[in-house]
Amino acid sequence: MSDQYPNPQWYAPRGGTATDTPPYGSSAQPTAPIPTVPSNTVPPPGGPFGPTGPSGPQGAPAPRSGRRRTAELTTVAVLAALLSSGGTLAAARLFPAETQAPSAASTSQLGRGTDAAPVVQADGTAPDWSATAAAVSPSVVAITATSGQGGGQGSGVIIDSAGHVLTNNHVVAGAQQLTVTTSDGRTFEAEIRGTDPSTDLAVITIAGPPTGLTPIAVGNSDELAVGDPVMAVGNPLGLAGTVTTGIVSALNRPVSTQAEGDGQGSPFGPAQSEPVVTNAIQTSAAINPGNSGGALVNAGGQLVGINSSIASLGSSSGQSGNIGIGFAIPANEATSIAEQLIESGTATHAYLGVTPQDGSASDGSASRAGAEVMEVGADTPASAAGLQVGDVVTAVDGERVESALSLVGHIRERSAGDRVTLTVLRDGRSVEVEATLAAKPSSNG
Structure with a gap:
């Protein structure tokens, strides 16, 4: 700067x-x-x-x-x-x-x-x-x-x-x-x-x-x-x-x-x-x-x-x-x-059940920033939906995700029970994963 x-x-x-x-x-x-x-x-x-x-x-x-x-x-x-x-x-x-x-x-x-x-x-x-x-x-x-x-x-x-x-x-x-x-x-x-x-x-x-x-x-x-x-x-x-x-x-x-x-x-x-x-x-x-x-x-x-x-x-x-x-x-x-x-x-709040970090992945000949999945919690909406470690989430219901914070914001604005479509880059391909958000367990804060 x-x-x-x-x-x-x-x-x-x-x-x-x-x-x-x-x-x-x-x-x-x-x-x-x-x-x-x-x-x-x-x-x-x-x-x-x-x-x-x-x-x-x-x-x-x-x-x-x-x-x-x-x-x-x-x-x-x-x-x-x-x-x-x-x-x-x-x-x-x-x-x-x-x-x-x-x-x-x-x-x-x-x-x-x-x-x-x-x-x-x-x-x-x-x-x-x-x-x-x-x-x-x-x-x-x-x-x-x-x-x-x-x-x-x-x-x-x-x-x-x-x-x-x-x-x-x-x-x-x-x-x-x-x-x-x-x-x-x-x-x-x-x-x-x-x-x-x-x-x-x-x-x-x-x-x-x-x-x-x-x-x-x-x-x-x-x-x-x-x-x-x-x-x-x-x-x-x-x-x-x-x-x-x-x-x-x-x-x-x-x-x-x-x-x-x-x-x-x-x-x-x-x-x-x-x-x-x-x-x-x-x-x-x-x-x-x-x-x-x-x-x-x-x-x-x-x-x-x-x-x-x-x-x-x-x-x-x-x-x-x-x-x-x-x-x-x-x-x-x-x-x-x-x-x-x-x-x-x-x-009551909803949650997805992943630990994200800022990341990027190949999207054809380009590279796209997103939220990289570092960990998928057991028995969470993320695990049930098939999200994998290494996936880079680039959109939620068609709205862009450019960072870990962006993913957090998109999930927080939704409610427990909401069904969301996550666009992820995985092994050089763009795939869509559907997840149903759950009520956040009190043990998770």
Whole structure:
């Protein structure tokens, strides 16, 4: 990398240190990695998130598809290069739309109880963002989390009339008290309903929820295309009700951050929690600390993502502002996890059962990067499907896989019971292997 461009650093919602490990493995594309900083809470220096926390009014920045659901591999030791937790920013890294009104959305039971977009744009080439903002803003709240060490701020999305608010886990992790402020200025106490550190998602419940709450309309993130217009709504730097616009810059970006949690069940042991790997939506809409947990919506006002992290060139302080590269957890994955958290307080994840590493294999006269299978666990979906050590996975259901992290992201966005088609390079040939993902055994974390 030229001296003109410093090594990028990846940050995640509060907690963690930076790492200069490139997002792609040695066998993957030599694209220069882009640093990321979560867009979440902004706790004040010395706050519960550390000296440079996520996002909020003061303090440092904190950090698919019916099938985009969370999942796990038996081990993600290959991700050990992820940053450790501790600071207000968790390290993050990556790997390797439309002019008409958005189509009807997801099958989620959350939202306004209808798949229709609240806004019908007359001109898809020039969306009326004022109409979109008016429809969405009442569904987005500012969250203040406090503990004995201080406080921080983030964003959340009202997902039903019972007062459930979907946000990032890193926004509320460790909080002893939570308050939610709605768009009309009312503040309510809230409590955590359930958290899922491995996907960096959480649901909190407004205590004694008032009547007249406006749940967000839920869209289908699988229908997004690169170039689609989107709007981010949240509480950046404590500036509640802020909206910014941009486009979907890329899809299926494997972004990795260190999860905030107790570390139980982690492949790394109790000392640290497992990393979060998301096949994220990349957007040019400005996202800053405090935006974490807020809404990413299409021009029709439908939720398509939960804003969670941002890219940064890095700095000695570990803080960063928007540079036009932000990331959101796809709405299909987020709402699937939210439904489970509301139901039971916990979420079940799927897993494949392999240990991968970055690799490459011959594909005709060319070479293709992918996730090389180093180990296949006994009695796992991978072994039942016939995956073999040495196979290089290059696609999942036709979507490219360019690294071990990319494979992890594709599996995590799916659910136990989902049937997937893996394209693998084996002995110089491309073959397809079908596997049915299973519920991840608790013994595997």
